[in-house]
Amino acid sequence: MLSLSINHPLQFAGSKGALTVKMTIRPGETLAIMGPSGAGKTSLLRAVAGLLKPREGQVTWQDETWLDTSQKRFLPPYKRSVGFAFQDYALFPHLTIRENLRFALAPIREDAKVDELITLVQLTDFADQKPAHLSGGQQQRAALARALIRKPNVLLLDEPFSALDGVLRHKMQTVLRDYLKRFQPAMLLVSHDPKEVARLADGLMIMENGKMRQMGTPGELLAQDPIEKLSGKIIELGENSMVVLTDLGVVRLPFRPSRGEVGDEMEVPFDLEKGL
Amino acid sequence: MNFSPFFLSAELGLITTIVLFVMVIPMVYGIHFFSGKWAPIWKALASLPLILPPTVLGYYLLIALRPDGWVAQLTGLELAFSFEGLVVGSALYSLPFMLTPILTAIENLPDSYEEAAFTLGKNRWQTYTRVLLPCVKPSLLAASVLTFAHTIGEFGVILMIGGNIPDETRVASIAIYHEVEALHYATADRYALILLGFSLVVLLGVYGKRLN
Incomplete structure (x- = not known):
C-alpha cells in the first residue's frame, strides 16, 4: 500500500500556502487527482517520487519507508520504484525513442520488452527517431511507454493523454487499463478529463490550494460537479481575456491561455446548470 | 623564423585543455548537485581569473611555486620557471573558460x-x-576550443611564473614580447600575424558551429 501524509509550504498563484495531503492507495488501485491549475497536483506526484522533499511527513510503500521527516529518512528518487510520465514528456533529446526506453532498463538489455511497448503505444515507425522529430502526441505516448517499462510499484502520470486526439486517447487508455490489470501498480493520475477519470480511476481526489477538497469515487464526485467542458475556437485574444466561439455561441472569458493563438481549439468551462 | 615558440604554445594549450577538461567534469558535477546555497561562492571563485589581473595571479603563483615556496616544501617539486609550472598557471587562469560554458x-x-x-x-x-x-555536447566542444585558444594567447601569468627561457617557457606570446624588446619588429610582426590568424580561425570555428 502507498501511504502518504505530508505538509510542505508552497506558492499558489502568487500567494503562500501549503501542500497538505493524507491518503492511501492499494496496489492495483488508481486515484485520480483533479483541480484547478496551481492546486498542487503535480507537486503531490513529485513528493511521492521524491523529486520534492516535503518539510514534514511520511511516505511509505508496503514496508519500505520512502520518507519520514521525524527520523530524518529520505529515500532518493532513484531508489524508489516509481514510473513518472511528466507533463512536458522529458524525453532525452540526444536519444531515439527506442534508446529512451532502453535507458530506463539499462544496464539490462531487454529489446523484446522495449519493442512490445513501442508497438503498444503505436510508435513502431518512429522508434529510431529522436524526440525533436516527433509530434507532441507521439512524444507523449513515448513518455508513457518509458514510465511503464520498468513495471514500477507506483505509477505517477501527469496528464498523460492531454496531447492526444479522441480516438487515440481512448486507445491509449485501453493500453493503460490492460497494463494496470496485468501489473497491479498503485497509480496516481492527474487529469482534467472527467471521462478519462471515470474510465481509469477507482477513486477521485479534488484538490484546491494544496489541500484535498473532496474525496470519493469518480461516479459520486463527477456527478456532483456541474462543470463540463465545451470545445471552441479562439477568435480574439486580449491581454487578460479572450473570446471563444463555441457550438453554443460566443463567450468572453476573463483570462487567456498560457499558450495558444487566434484560431486554436480550446476547451471552455461550461456550467451545466448556469450555461456559459 | 624559429617555430619552437608555436610548438610550445600548442603543447601548453593541448595539455592545459586536457587537464582542465578532466578537472572540470567532476567540478561541474559537484557544483550542480551538491553545492546548494553555496553555489554562488564556488562560481565566483572559479570565475575570479576572469577579472583578476594576470600579473596578480602570476605573482601569487610565483610565490607558491618558487624553489623555497610552500608547494616545493610540500611536494618537493620546483615548478617556477618550468613548463610544468606553466601548465599549473594556465590551468588556473583558463579555468573559467572551461567551467562556465559547461556549467551554464x-x-x-x-x-x-x-x-x-x-x-x-x-x-x-x-x-x-x-x-x-x-x-x-556542443558546449563541451566550445569550452575546450575556447580554453585552448585562451591558453595560446596567455601572457601575463606565463611571464610571471615562467619567465622567458627558450624551448622551455618561451611560448608564442612571450616570443613576440622578446622580439619587440630586441627591436626585431619583422619577426614580431610575423609571430603576431600568425597568432591573430589563429585566434580568428578558432572564433570562426566556435561561432560557425553555433550558427549551424
Whole structure:
C-alpha cells in the first residue's frame, strides 16, 4: 500500500500556502487527482517520487519507508520504484525513442520488452527517431511507454493523454487499463478529463490550494460537479481575456491561455446548470 | 623564423585543455548537485581569473611555486620557471573558460531531464554522465576550443611564473614580447600575424558551429 501524509509550504498563484495531503492507495488501485491549475497536483506526484522533499511527513510503500521527516529518512528518487510520465514528456533529446526506453532498463538489455511497448503505444515507425522529430502526441505516448517499462510499484502520470486526439486517447487508455490489470501498480493520475477519470480511476481526489477538497469515487464526485467542458475556437485574444466561439455561441472569458493563438481549439468551462 | 615558440604554445594549450577538461567534469558535477546555497561562492571563485589581473595571479603563483615556496616544501617539486609550472598557471587562469560554458549549459537544461532520469532508477552520477553531459555536447566542444585558444594567447601569468627561457617557457606570446624588446619588429610582426590568424580561425570555428 502507498501511504502518504505530508505538509510542505508552497506558492499558489502568487500567494503562500501549503501542500497538505493524507491518503492511501492499494496496489492495483488508481486515484485520480483533479483541480484547478496551481492546486498542487503535480507537486503531490513529485513528493511521492521524491523529486520534492516535503518539510514534514511520511511516505511509505508496503514496508519500505520512502520518507519520514521525524527520523530524518529520505529515500532518493532513484531508489524508489516509481514510473513518472511528466507533463512536458522529458524525453532525452540526444536519444531515439527506442534508446529512451532502453535507458530506463539499462544496464539490462531487454529489446523484446522495449519493442512490445513501442508497438503498444503505436510508435513502431518512429522508434529510431529522436524526440525533436516527433509530434507532441507521439512524444507523449513515448513518455508513457518509458514510465511503464520498468513495471514500477507506483505509477505517477501527469496528464498523460492531454496531447492526444479522441480516438487515440481512448486507445491509449485501453493500453493503460490492460497494463494496470496485468501489473497491479498503485497509480496516481492527474487529469482534467472527467471521462478519462471515470474510465481509469477507482477513486477521485479534488484538490484546491494544496489541500484535498473532496474525496470519493469518480461516479459520486463527477456527478456532483456541474462543470463540463465545451470545445471552441479562439477568435480574439486580449491581454487578460479572450473570446471563444463555441457550438453554443460566443463567450468572453476573463483570462487567456498560457499558450495558444487566434484560431486554436480550446476547451471552455461550461456550467451545466448556469450555461456559459 | 624559429617555430619552437608555436610548438610550445600548442603543447601548453593541448595539455592545459586536457587537464582542465578532466578537472572540470567532476567540478561541474559537484557544483550542480551538491553545492546548494553555496553555489554562488564556488562560481565566483572559479570565475575570479576572469577579472583578476594576470600579473596578480602570476605573482601569487610565483610565490607558491618558487624553489623555497610552500608547494616545493610540500611536494618537493620546483615548478617556477618550468613548463610544468606553466601548465599549473594556465590551468588556473583558463579555468573559467572551461567551467562556465559547461556549467551554464547544464543549468539551462530543463529540470525534468534529470528528474526523469532519477525516476528511471539512475543515480546522480549516471544522470550526469548519461543524460546531462551528452545533452550539452556542443558546449563541451566550445569550452575546450575556447580554453585552448585562451591558453595560446596567455601572457601575463606565463611571464610571471615562467619567465622567458627558450624551448622551455618561451611560448608564442612571450616570443613576440622578446622580439619587440630586441627591436626585431619583422619577426614580431610575423609571430603576431600568425597568432591573430589563429585566434580568428578558432572564433570562426566556435561561432560557425553555433550558427549551424
